[in-house]
Amino acid sequence: MPKECRRKSSKVSVLSDTGINEGPRLERRTAGKASHICDDLIQNAAQIAPSSATGAPTVMDARRLPQVTITPEGGGSSREMQQEDWDDAVDGTLRRQLSNSSISSTGSSAVESEDDLLSDNESKSKGIITLEHLVDTGESKPWWKLKTIVNWPFSVTQRRKLNWVQLAGHKGNFKAADEGNILKKFSENEMQCFVKLRDDVLLPFVPGYHGTVEKDGESFLHMTDLLVNFDLPNVMDCKMGVRTYLEEELVRARERPKPREDLYKKMVEVDSEGPTPQEHFQQGVTKPRYMQWRETMSSTNTLGFRIEGIKKSDGTCRTNFKKTRSKQDVIQVFKDFVGGNVDIIKSYLSRLTEIQQALKKSEFFKQHEVIGSSLLFIHDHTRKAQVWIIDFGKTTALPEGQTLNHDIPWQEGNREDGYLWGLGNLIQTLESVSSEGMGEVTKENSQTTETDGQ
Ligand SMILES: Nc1ncnc2c1ncn2[C@@H]1O[C@H](COP(=O)(O)OP(=O)(O)OP(=O)(O)O)[C@@H](O)[C@H]1O
Ligand SMILES: O=P(O)(O)O[C@@H]1[C@H](O)[C@H](O)[C@@H](OP(=O)(O)O)[C@H](OP(=O)(O)O)[C@H]1O
Numbered sequence: 001m002p003k004e005c006r007r008k009s010s011k012v013s014v015l016s017d018t019g020i021n022e023g024p025r026l027e028r029r030t031a032g033k034a035s036h037i038c039d040d041l042i043q044n045a046a047q048i049a050p051s052s053a054t055g056a057p058t059v060m061d062a063r064r065l066p067q068v069t070i071t072p073e074g075g076g077s078s079r080e081m082q083q084e085d086w087d088d089a090v091d092g093t094l095r096r097q098l099s100n101s102s103i104s105s106t107g108s109s110a111v112e113s114e115d116d117l118l119s120d121n122e123s124k125s126k127g128i129i130t131l132e133h134l135v136d137t138g139e140s141k142p143w144w145k146l147k148t149i150v151n152w153p154f155s156v157t158q159r160r161k162l163n164w165v166q167l168a169g170h171k172g173n174f175k176a177a178d179e180g181n182i183l184k185k186f187s188e189n190e191m192q193c194f195v196k197l198r199d200d201v202l203l204p205f206v207p208g209y210h211g212t213v214e215k216d217g218e219s220f221l222h223m224t225d226l227l228v229n230f231d232l233p234n235v236m237d238c239k240m241g242v243r244t245y246l247e248e249e250l251v252r253a254r255e256r257p258k259p260r261e262d263l264y265k266k267m268v269e270v271d272s273e274g275p276t277p278q279e280h281f282q283q284g285v286t287k288p289r290y291m292q293w294r295e296t297m298s299s300t301n302t303l304g305f306r307i308e309g310i311k312k313s314d315g316t317c318r319t320n321f322k323k324t325r326s327k328q329d330v331i332q333v334f335k336d337f338v339g340g341n342v343d344i345i346k347s348y349l350s351r352l353t354e355i356q357q358a359l360k361k362s363e364f365f366k367q368h369e370v371i372g373s374s375l376l377f378i379h380d381h382t383r384k385a386q387v388w389i390i391d392f393g394k395t396t397a398l399p400e401g402q403t404l405n406h407d408i409p410w411q412e413g414n415r416e417d418g419y420l421w422g423l424g425n426l427i428q429t430l431e432s433v434s435s436e437g438m439g440e441v442t443k444e445n446s447q448t449t450e451t452d453g454q
Contacts, residue, residue: 125166127309127317131176132161165227167237167309167319168374168391175220177213180228186212186219193368193392194221200364205355205389226376226388232313236337236377237390238426242304242418243410244372245291246394250412259284267293270322299325303429304422305375310337313380327425331433338379340438347385348377349430355387356423359406366403369415370395375426 162176175183184190194209208224227233264285267274274293279285285293298306302325309319310333324333338344355375359365371394379385398404398415406420 125169125171127165127311129164129166130161131164131174133176165235165311167235167311177222180225181222182225183213183220183222186221187393189395190392191221193395196364200362201358202362202364205358207388207390226378230378230380233378233380234313234337235311237308238305238375239308240305240373240375240419240422241371242301244295244300245288246371247412247415250288253286253288257286259286263290297322299330303425304418305426307333327429330429334433335438342434343383344379344385345430345434348387351387352427359420367398368395369398369404370417370419
């Protein structure tokens with residue numbers, strides 16, 4: 001099921017960006033207590049330990065990577081996680097509704113069964129798309145349903161289709177809005193983050209947030225379209241951090257392993273030897289197992305960031321970076337992305353340094369585990385170049401009084417995300433691009449055809 005189906009606003013009892021009427025709150029289990037991953041499970045799992053062969057700083061390399069492996073359903077000592085397991089866990093500022101459920105990868109309230117949480121490549125966005133506007137049925141809603149929600153206020157004349165670039169996430173997650181703005185499917189985590197960011201030093205580096213909007217039972221976050229002031233923009237999405245899944249997803253997969261066929265197929269497409277014999281037999285891999293494999297194949301584990309996708313001003317798009325892993329590979333991709341223009345690299349570097357400084361001062365950043373967030377690079381022929389922090393769907397508040405360093409190794413339970421470490425490496429990588437000069441862009445990196453098998 002496409003991710004958008006997991007973000008149904010009908011599951012969210014109250015929407016508010018005021019903080020006054022927050023609805024159910026306070027949820028999150030301290031997943032970290034489960035760091036005792038059985039060695040026999042690790043042995044059974046694929047060998048996906050990170051390598052330090054790329055010359056990346058070694059600060060993250062020493063850690064032990066918890067593994068997830070698949071066990072037959074109902075086997076072992078795992079049990080269904082109970083609602084009270086979650087109710088009494090208070091280490092965050094959000095309450096997530098869980099019934100028979102998986103943890104939504106979006107961090108939104110979700111009550112679907114994990115079996116429903118299948119995505120497929122067809123539903124993933126890989127570049128240029130047309131954003132539809134919400135359909136205005138002209139029906140008016142009873143006032144009591146609207147009390148904390150801004151109803152869609154824009155007129156028919158503002159409803160033109162928008163040619164847009166979406167380098168990650170699922171198709172249908174975004175809609176066109178009034179000029180200069182877009183709508184993203186609602187997620188409780190992300191909304192809470194945007195509200196808190198209003199009072200944080202990171203505000204100049206995140207898309208403007210204009211509240212929630214509801215139309216026909218669907219809710220959206222109304223935010224600035226970062227592409228709006230560019231002419232034929234070049235866009236790159238870089239996913240930050242050494243870890244791309246929540247600790248609770250790991251716990252969940254261990255408690256109740258759910259092999260997914262779609263993820264197995266995506267793995268085999270890139271590396272037929274990726275799955276373990278057991279995974280081959282079951283034709284399925286669990287989500288964290290897949291995510292860990294993605295991290296080790298790409299530069300996530302070794303550099304603390306990875307390139308997700310690029311759209312260039314000539315209209316070409318690439319999202320086949322699953323095996324772009326070494327610093328040298330990343331350098332080549334950046335060289336191609338900026339078309340050999342060192343000035344653009346320098347502009348990006350100066351913006352990244354500002355972001356780095358702001359992150360080090362940010363209270364929000366200290367108090368949140370930042371998973372799956374990206375830096376969005378945008379430049380055009382006028383040499384305007386900007387970098388923005390996007391996607392807070394999996395950014396989660398820590399328990400009161402707890403903070404993260406963001407640049408020490410992750411060990412299950414410490415919730416470290418390696419964001420600052422990755423940003424440091426990204427800056428170093430761009431410095432290398434700048435000092436090396438551009439040279440020739442290789443054929444591989446200038447290719448425009450998608451090949452999912454990489
Ligand atoms: N405010 C914005 N302005 C312009 N482009 C944006 C904006 N937000 C997101 N995008 C585009 O949409 C893509 C997906 O964004 P985002 O990561 O927020 O979506 P998502 O559905 O949460 O993705 P995922 O499922 O991978 O977490 C980005 O790669 C970028 O191309
Ligand atoms: O990049 P790939 O190889 O296509 O893999 C997807 C990617 O890792 C996304 O980050 C993840 O969504 P979340 O970050 O939101 O978990 C998605 O999970 P999904 O299939 O459960 O949507 C994966 O399938």
